[in-house]
Amino acid sequence: MSDIVVQTRDLTKAFGSFVALDGLNIQLKQGHILGFIGPNGAGKTTCIKILVGLSRPTRGSATISGVDCTKDARKIKQLVGYMPDTFGSYDNMRVQEYLDFFGAAYKIPRKNRLKRIDEVLETTGSTYMRDRYVEALSHGMKQRIGIARTLLHDPRVLILDEPANGLDPAARVEMRQILLRLAEMGKTLIVTSHILPELSRICDTVAIITKGKLRAFGSLEQIMRNIRQRRLMELQLLSTADLDKAVGLLRTNLEKDAEIVVARQEATVRISTDADDQTLAELLGFLINSGLAVAQFREVQQDLEDAFLMVTGNDSPATDAPAKPAPRR
C-alpha cells in the first residue's frame, strides 16, 4: 500500500474570474511535515479549506488517505485535525471542559475520553493547565491547547495554520519539539508559517505558492538545487590590496558567464558559478600558488528564506517574509 497520505491533483479554485488556486499538485508521505509557504493571498488558506472539506474545488481533486476531501466530508473530519489561525476560545470554560466538549463532539466514548484528554495534554505539555479557564490562558498556552484539541480524535493528518505565530522564542522551541514529536508518532503535518527559519528546521518538504500557483515543491535541498543551478562561492582575502589581482585570476580561470561581485570593505569576492567541486578545488590551489593570502574559500549555504525570496521574486509586492537584499552568509 502506498504511504502517500495527502495528494492533490490539478486542484483549482476560482471565485468568478479570480483564480485563487491554479492546478495544484502535491503529494505528502506519512510522518512527513510539509511547510506550506507563500505571501498573503497566495492561496494557502484556500488549499487548506479544500483539504479540510470547508470549500469545494472548481476543478481537480484532493484526497487524504484515499478519501476524497469534497465527496466524503464526514470521513475527512475523522482523518484530519485542523487548527485555524484563530483559536476559537469559549469564555467561562476550563481547559478540561473545553477538551471534553470537543471530545464529545468527535463522539469519543465517555469511558475513553478522560484518558484521551490526559494523553493529549501530556503530548502537548499542558497537563498543568487542566483546570485553568481557557480565556485566561496566554497565547502560547492557547496554541498548545489548540494542538491538543486537534489531536483528540487521533487524526492521521494535522493541518496547522500559523502554530508559531505570536510565540516567544522559548515557546517556539517548545512548539517545534511538539510538532517533531507528532511526526515521530506517525502523524502527517501540514504547517503554514511566516517564520521561515522555524519551518526550515522541522519540515521534510516545502511547498512555495504564489498567486495560486505552486512555484516549488520538494525537500529544501531539492528546491534550492532547482531554483539556483549555480553555486554561490565566497572568497575572503587577508588584504584588500589583492582584490583586483584575485578578480583577474578568477575571470581567467572560470567560465565566461560566472558572476563576480566584489565587497571591497570586507576583502571578499562572491562568485556565482557552474563549476563542480573538482574545478573549484583546482581554482583554490591556483589562487594560493599565485601568492594570494586566502583567509576563506567556501560555499554560501542558502536557506528557506532565500528560496522563498528567489521563488516569489517580484511576484508579489507584499511578501510575508522580511525583504532581504542578498543571500545570508
Place this chain on the structure above:
Amino acid sequence: MNPIFQRELVGLLRTRKAYAIQAILIGVLTAFVVIRWPDNARADFGGEQAQAVLRLFGYSLLAGLILICPVFPAAAIVREKQDGTLALLIHSPLTPWDIFIGKLFGAAGFAMLLLVLSLPAATACYVMGGVAFVHQILAVYLILLLVALQYATLALCISARTATAVSALRLTYGAILLLAIVPLGPKQFTQGFNDPMVGQVVNTLACVSPIPAMMDVLGQGGIGSQGLINTGPVLQRYSIFAGISILMFTLLTLVKLNARIFDRNRPAGKVTDERSGTVRAYRRIMYLWFFDPQRRSGLIRGWMNPVMIKEFRTQQFGRSHWMMRIFGVCLLLSMGLMLATTRGTLNWGVDTLGGVIVILQTALLVLVAPSLASGVISGERESGGWTLLQMTPLSTFTIVSGKLLSAARTLLLLLLATLPAYGVMLAISPDQAPRILQVLITLILLAVLSLMVSAATSSVFRRSAPATAVSYGILVALCGGTMLFWMGRDAPFPRGLVEQALRLNPLATALSLINTPSFREYSLAPANWYVMGAGIVLSTVVLSVQTWRLARPQ
C-alpha cells in the same frame, strides 16, 4: 477638534445604517405631519391636531432614542479594549476627559443629529397652532436631550466595566429597562392607597423614568392614573435626576479610563477537588455539591447534545449555581407578589396582580431571550468557533438545536419561577382559569418568538453586538413600539387602528386577557397568536436558510 469625536461620528455617519436611520426618521415624522395637516380652511383653535402630532412625535423620538442611543456607546470603550486600541489612546497625550468626551459626543452626537433632523416636523407642529413653544416644544427637546446624554453616559460607564461588547449591550439595555420602565410599576399599582407618604415616594420614583415627564409635557400626565391626577413637578424632578445621573455616570467612567482598566487578574482556575479535605467538605455541604461553582465538571454523557452542555458552561448565567440564583430571585418575587395580593386583594384586585406578573414576565423574556440567543451563530463566527464546530462530525441541526435548547431551558425556568403567583390568582378567583391558560399560551409563544427572532438575527450578522442590538430593537418595538398607538388612542388614532396595532403586541394581548384596565376593551387573542406564529415560522425559515448557507462548503 477632539480627534476621537471626529473619528467616531464621521465613521458612524459613513455607515449605511446611519443613513437608513436618518432617512426612516425623516420619512416617519413627515408622514405624521402630512397626515394631520389641515386640509380645509377651518382654523383649529383647540390645537387638537397639532397636539396629536406632537404627542406621536415626542413618543416616537423618545422610543427611538431609548432603542438606538445605547447601541453605539455600549460598544465604544469595550471594543477599543478588545481591539487593543484603548491602550494606545490612554498612552497618547489625550486625557481621560478627552477620551470620554470624544466617545460621548461621538455616540450621542448621532442622537443629537436625529433631534436636529426632527426640528422641521416640530416647527410644523408649532405652525399648526395650539402648541406652546416653551412649555411643550422646548420641554420635549429638553427631555430628549437629557435622555440621549443620560443613556449614552450610562452605556459608556457600563462599556468601561465589561469584557465584551455583547455583555455591555445586554447590561445597558437591562439598566435602561430598570431606569425607564420599572420605576413606573409602583405608581401604576399603588393608586388608591390612602397613605400620602407612599404616594409621594412612588411619584418621585416614577420621575426616574423620562416617560412621565414626556407624558406630562404632552398633556397626558393623568393617563393611567385612574382619575387621580397627582403629577407634581415631574419635568423638574426628572431633569434633576437625569443631571445627577449624567454626572455620576461620567465620574464612574472617568475613574476607569486610565491604565488600571487593564489590571485584571487572570482567574487562578482553582477547583474544589484539588483543595484540602476540610475545604472540600465545607464547600460540598454549603453548595450542596452540585451547585459548587468550583466543582470539576463531569464529562458530557453520550446521549447529551454536547453543544447544549457547552452553551450552559460558557454562558455567564448558564452554570447551575447561577441558574439557581436567578430561579430563586424569580421565585421570591413571585412569592412577594402572592403575599401582597393576599394581604391587599381588596385594594389591588386579581386583575392588577395579573397585570404586574404579565409585565414582569414580558420584561424578563424580552430582556433575557436576546442576551441568550442573539449570539448563537454570530458569537461562534466572531470567535472562530464556527469553523471548529464545522470540523467536528456534529450536524448543523445538532449544533443549532443544542444552542436553542440551552436558551429555551433558561427561558422555561424563568416562566416556571413566576407560576406560583398564577396559582394564587386561581385560588382567589377560580373562574380565572381559562384566562390564565390563555395568558400562559401568549407568554410561551412570546418566549418562542423572542428566541427564534434572536437566533434568526444572530444568523444574519457576523458579530454579536449588532445582532443583540437588532434583536432587542425588534422585540422592544413589538412590545413597546406598538404601545404608541395605544397612547394615542382616540386622538389621533381611532379605536380600530389601535386594536389592529395592539394585535401585533404580545404584552398588550396578555394584559387584555388578564383584564387589565385600559386593555380589557380590546379583543387581541387569538389574532396575536397567529401573528406570533407567523413570526416564529418566518424566523425559523431565516435561521434555517442562513445556517444552511453558512454550513455548506464554499
